[in-house]
Amino acid sequence: MHWNWQKKDWPHFVFETVSFQDSLDEFFHNAGQLLGVIKHISPTDELDLKFELLTDEALKTSEIEGEFFNRESVQSSIRRQFGLQEDIIRSSPAEFGISEMMVSLYRSIEEPLTHDIIFSWHRMLCNGRRDLKNIGSYRSGSEPMQVVSGPIGRPVVHFEAPPSESVRNEMDRFLSWFEATSPKGTTPLHPVLRAGIAHLYFVSIHPLEDGNGRIGRAIAEKALSDGLGRPSLIALSHTIEKYRKSYYEALAKNNQNLEVTGWLEYFVQIVLLAQKRSMSLVEFIVFKSKLFQKVEGRLNHRQAKLLNRMFKEGPEGFKGGLSLKNYVTISAASRATATRDLQDLVEMGVLYKTGELKGTRYHLLLQN
DSSP states (O other): OOOGGGSTTTTOOBOOOGGGHHHHHHHHHHHHHHHHHHHTSOHHHHHHHHHHHHHHHHHHHHHHTTOOOOHHHHHHHHHHHTTOOOOOOOOOHHHHHHHHHHHHHHHTTTSOOOHHHHHHHHHHHTTTOOSOSOSSSOOOSSSOOEEEESSTTSOEEEEEOOOGGGHHHHHHHHHHHHHHTSTTSSSOOOHHHHHHHHHHHHHHHOOSSSOHHHHHHHHHHHHHHHHHTSOOOOOHHHHHHHTHHHHHHHHHHTSSOSBOHHHHHHHHHHHHHHHHHHHHHHHHHHHHHHHHHHTTTTOOHHHHHHHHHHHTTOTTOSTTOBOHHHHHHHHOOOHHHHHHHHHHHHHTTSEEEESOGGGOEEEEOTTO
């Protein structure tokens, strides 16, 4: 079996855009629409949007790789890195590391992509790790770098990357290509094409001992932001995680050849879905602001704590809805007091109720 990097024309990817040109045009339309909406929300709401997106992307890019973190811990780490004082929530080294990387990505839009930036992101990702030989550097060693699954003794090899001794030269070429295809480069590419190819190109080299997927997705987001001249603020990793199976299938279909039209068709649709997710998050944050204005002075401290907790779960809310037991845990109230509090919120038009008895669940009434 021959992989894409073993082809004689590597790394010259080829593609045609006729089948998805309209989708490429839609990217700029959606980006303009999202920017227009953001410009008309309050500075507080804009800050909330930034924190929600960075938190969501940190969580979801990790979940794609099978790592699950605490949302409050990650968001607390992100807020502290922006200099905002709040109650300190203890974060694990890994939670702090992914938070630090997402903030670095957000702040480095105008900086060229370099070996040092990649190494810096890798050190952040590997915060607290003791099981890796190469942290903050490219992989070394003579063993093949393979992506495998299946039982021990009968592994299925999904991909094998270039040998370690060629990684530095491969990354030199990759970074030169990334610079040349930038908006100010010698051969600029549409931001979505550049982001899609950059991700596939980077994970094909697989230059790091671990963290290639997360850094590859960060590079894709950087390419999108480069093309817009500002942080893209789109939910790329959230969307990839939602359709994770198709993500791995699309990568697998394009790791043995250099014709990548199929991969780019897939990637542009993921980007458009990510933009829609971001737009829905803006609408959710605006709704949150209006709701708190509507009920100002009518909430007790327990109800206010509950609503803030529910909003932290994002537009999807608690999986399956909020139960009475959930509220008792959040508020430390008695069951009788919790029942009254929840009924008050229903009567205010803040929550709606589904189910009966032990199956009763409460949800945010987002239509208001």
